[in-house]
Amino acid sequence: MDFLGEGLRRALALLLGGDAEVSGVVFLTLKVAVTATLTACAIGLPLGFFLATRPFWGRRAAFTLVNTALAFPTVVTGLLLFGLLSRRGPLGGLGWLYTWQAIALGDVCIALPIAAALSAAAVQGVDPRIRRTAQTLGASAWRTAWAVAREARFALAAVITAAFGHVIAEIGSAMIVGGNIRGSTRTLTTAIALYTGQGDFGLALALGVILLVLALLVNIALQVLQGQGHA
Amino acid sequence: MLELVGVRHRYAARVVLDLERFAIPPGALIAMVGPNGSGKSTLLRLLALLERPTEGEVRLDGRAVSGGPARVRPGTVARRSVTLVEQRPILLQGTVRDNLGFGLRARGMRRTEVNRVTEDVAARLGVTPLLERRRHELSEGEVQRVAVARALAVEPRVLLLDEPVSSADRAAAQTLYAALREERRRRPLAICLASHQLEDAYRWADDVRALAEGKLSPVTPENLFRVELPLTGAGDLKHVRVGAIEIAAMTDKTGPAILAVPPTDILVSREPLASSARNVFRGRVIRLARQRAGAVHVTVDVGVELVAVVTEEAAHDLQLMPGGPVVLAFKASAVRVF
Numbered sequence: 001m002d003f004l005g006e007g008l009r010r011a012l013a014l015l016l017g018g019d020a021e022v023s024g025v026v027f028l029t030l031k032v033a034v035t036a037t038l039t040a041c042a043i044g045l046p047l048g049f050f051l052a053t054r055p056f057w058g059r060r061a062a063f064t065l066v067n068t069a070l071a072f073p074t075v076v077t078g079l080l081l082f083g084l085l086s087r088r089g090p091l092g093g094l095g096w097l098y099t100w101q102a103i104a105l106g107d108v109c110i111a112l113p114i115a116a117a118l119s120a121a122a123v124q125g126v127d128p129r130i131r132r133t134a135q136t137l138g139a140s141a142w143r144t145a146w147a148v149a150r151e152a153r154f155a156l157a158a159v160i161t162a163a164f165g166h167v168i169a170e171i172g173s174a175m176i177v178g179g180n181i182r183g184s185t186r187t188l189t190t191a192i193a194l195y196t197g198q199g200d201f202g203l204a205l206a207l208g209v210i211l212l213v214l215a216l217l218v219n220i221a222l223q224v225l226q227g228q229g230h231a
Numbered sequence: 232m233l234e235l236v237g238v239r240h241r242y243a244a245r246v247v248l249d250l251e252r253f254a255i256p257p258g259a260l261i262a263m264v265g266p267n268g269s270g271k272s273t274l275l276r277l278l279a280l281l282e283r284p285t286e287g288e289v290r291l292d293g294r295a296v297s298g299g300p301a302r303v304r305p306g307t308v309a310r311r312s313v314t315l316v317e318q319r320p321i322l323l324q325g326t327v328r329d330n331l332g333f334g335l336r337a338r339g340m341r342r343t344e345v346n347r348v349t350e351d352v353a354a355r356l357g358v359t360p361l362l363e364r365r366r367h368e369l370s371e372g373e374v375q376r377v378a379v380a381r382a383l384a385v386e387p388r389v390l391l392l393d394e395p396v397s398s399a400d401r402a403a404a405q406t407l408y409a410a411l412r413e414e415r416r417r418r419p420l421a422i423c424l425a426s427h428q429l430e431d432a433y434r435w436a437d438d439v440r441a442l443a444e445g446k447l448s449p450v451t452p453e454n455l456f457r458v459e460l461p462l463t464g465a466g467d468l469k470h471v472r473v474g475a476i477e478i479a480a481m482t483d484k485t486g487p488a489i490l491a492v493p494p495t496d497i498l499v500s501r502e503p504l505a506s507s508a509r510n511v512f513r514g515r516v517i518r519l520a521r522q523r524a525g526a527v528h529v530t531v532d533v534g535v536e537l538v539a540v541v542t543e544e545a546a547h548d549l550q551l552m553p554g555g556p557v558v559l560a561f562k563a564s565a566v567r568v569f
Contacts, residue, residue: 129321132281137334138311138385147333150324 010202011209021183026210029188032100033168036107040163043108044115045156049145051116052123053131063120069113074106078173081106085177098179103187106173111163118162122155123148157222164218168211188214232256233278233313233389233421238287238298240273240445248273248284248445255389255421262436263425264452270445271425272318275391278423279315280305311338314387318394318425320378322366327358327377334385348384356380356410371398379407383414392424408435443489446569453528453538454492460485460568468509468563475534479509480566488568496565497539499529500558501549508560512537516555519546527551531559 014022083089085097096102126148134147171189178185188211195204234254240247248270263271276282280297288299296309322330331349353359358380375398396404414420426432432439441452448455456473462485470477503511514533521527527546529539537559
């Protein structure tokens with residue numbers, strides 16, 4: 001158990017000492033996670049709203065597809081994305097392979113089904129009279145959607161939290177399309193995997209603690225926002 | 232003019248509404264009556280352009296605004312002509328004030344104007360003390376009044392009300408009806424109200440229409456019975472079991488149907504009369520209600536409740552009073568089957 005205590009001591013020292021490499025990894029992780037979460041939610045929430053409220057041919061199949069995508073292995077996502085972004089791939093021209101953009105793109109692919117499926121469920125849980133009431137009072141489609149979203153705000157905040165939680169903890173895709181390059185594409189999760197493999201347990205544990213603290217802070221921030229919107 | 236034309240509306244495979252035509256002319260005051268499940272709420276939702284009819288169309292001023300061969304999707308502009316207050320209305324997030332202003336803000340009205348209209352409509356409906364409250368701080372009756380005020384605030388051409396006084400006490404109901412009358416004095420407004428209370432409907436509306444099993448009754452709304460018509464009978468004369476009695480009706484139909492006995496076709500007497508009427512039932516008067524000048528609706532328990540209409544003079548001559556014995560008679564050919 002000594003190595004565990006030693007690891008925790010090392011973690012504390014790194015956290016309090018303001019290590020430049022650790023700061024860089026934390027900053028990159030946050031940048032990727034926030035970008036991916038915002039992008040996934042910007043697409044996924046309207047998509048979920050559409051799935052939940054608009055009857056169309058093939059709707060059930062679309063639901064099945066989105067729900068299946070929830071369980072898609074992240075390493076497979078990374079693999080497919082690697083094929084697309086590699087020099088000979090259709091998106092090779094972007095030159096994104098082994099950049100933070102590639103990691104963010106992978107995270108968007110992972111978070112999008114979460115945002116769409118869970119927001120669809122959240123909207124479906126709203127009393128249908130809310131939508132009818134907004135419509136009968138002459139609200140436009142956007143204002144009606146806003147009225148419904150206000151009703152589902154707690155569930156939608158949980159959707160954002162879940163999406164953020166997934167992308168910040170993601171490793172499979174980030175490792176494949178990011179390459180875990182020091183000072184460039186090394187995120188908290190890939191760094192933890194690397195340092196554990198190298199036997200630097202203290203550093204790996206320190207990064208793990210930081211990851212948990214980040215997730216905790218984001219959850220607290222969302223809860224504060226929810227509290228402010230309480231009706 | 233708001234109208235449904237050739238509407239057959241289905242939920243899954245079940246036809247819930249089947250109307251050749253249903254029109255609300257400008258300024259009309261219509262009451263829709265019918266038992267629960269008769270299709271009243273569905274009819275109102277179609278008229279409010281909140282659902283598209285499976286078949287047929289909804290027209291506003293002669294133009295198809297929902298359904299039809301082109302499967303027109305109702306637009307916001309058409310929807311702003313009609314407002315529905317549901318049987319169990321719900322308030323949106325925010326205060327009562329926010330709710331009253333919702334439709335006005337949706338129309339792009341400026342804040343000062345929204346406040347003025349909100350205060351005005353709240354005063355008319357007696358909800359001013361509730362303005363700063365939120366939905367969980369209101370009773371069901373208060374929510375219903377706020378919902379009507381919210382609907383009136385946007386000044387629709389047609390106001391649809393689904394059982395608007397179902398959660399209100401007598402005084403609140405009177406306030407509501409008075410506010411609606413006042414609104415109609417201020418500006419042209421057509422109102423279509425769904426109710427299962429016939430007496431309220433008669434007292435309040437110019438035109439009472441009955442809905443049964445999704446169809447408009449060809450006769451007045453009283454004495455409607457859901458029946459199973461037998462396969463056998465002497466010619467077209469069938470004896471149909473209705474509650475504790477058997478009614479003779481002339482029809483060639485069989486199977487499930489609605490049976491209607493027009494109240495004006497029922498003869499009321501103190502003793503059985505020798506006549507051609509195939510339906511003669513003894514019973515006791517349950518209540519007497521003066522609905523229109525000179526006419527009295529007599530509700531009689533003959534095993535089921537039947538309503539007959541007699542003149543005030545006849546009611547006086549027969550000394551009709553609650554609890555008193557009477558005999559009702561009507562011909563088999565007077566019974567309508569649809």
